[in-house]
Amino acid sequence: MSVDLVDIVTALDKDEDVHLARIIVLLKAFSQPDAPAIEGITKLAKLDFLLRYPSCLEKALIARGVSAKNIPVDDFERLTIEARMIRYRYGPWDHRYRRFLNILVARRLAVVHTDGRTIHIDLTSQGGNLAEKLIESPGFSRIYERAVLLRKHLNLKARALMEFIYEQFPELTSLEFNEGIAFTGEAR
DSSP: OOOOHHHHHHHHHHOHHHHHHHHHHHHHHHOBTTBOSEEOHHHHHHHHHHHHOHHHHHHHHHHTTOOGGGSOOOGGGGGOOSSOOEEETTEEEOTTHHHHHHHHHHTTSEEEEEETTEEEEEEOHHHHHHHHHHHHSHHHHHHHHHHHHHHHHHOOOHHHHHHHHHHHOGGGGGSOTTOBOOOOOOOO
């Protein structure tokens, strides 16, 4: 019996633990001793978009001056999407972010607090310990490498990051709201 690739991708997309682990690894890469890892769900969504769409990550980092040889994306990944997102008001989005954050908080892996209208997201010490274990695993070590590159080259305010993504991927603006983002970012 052959396994259908679409079935595998669909199963992974529905596996919340995969999404939670990726977010934990992203938060770890952005962790700082004196500030929240990430300020704002919009910023979280844009960074997560680049992790989910490896070709888009590569294109974005090259636009920021990173050499392609220094970006850990394999050839087969350039035509893949880890977990599809949709276009929403402020760009790529997944309606489950609030749910994911609530789960991380309930499991005592993350803390979330507001300052005015901005949501600050950070790992707890327990979340940091789990992140350390995840980044040592083969499945998440590359994601962590990519997240570190994002921190180094794209640690922008949410609005600036959103504008950068629209500038690099203008095809996003032609999508209807709530339409799935199917492109891989490959030049056509």
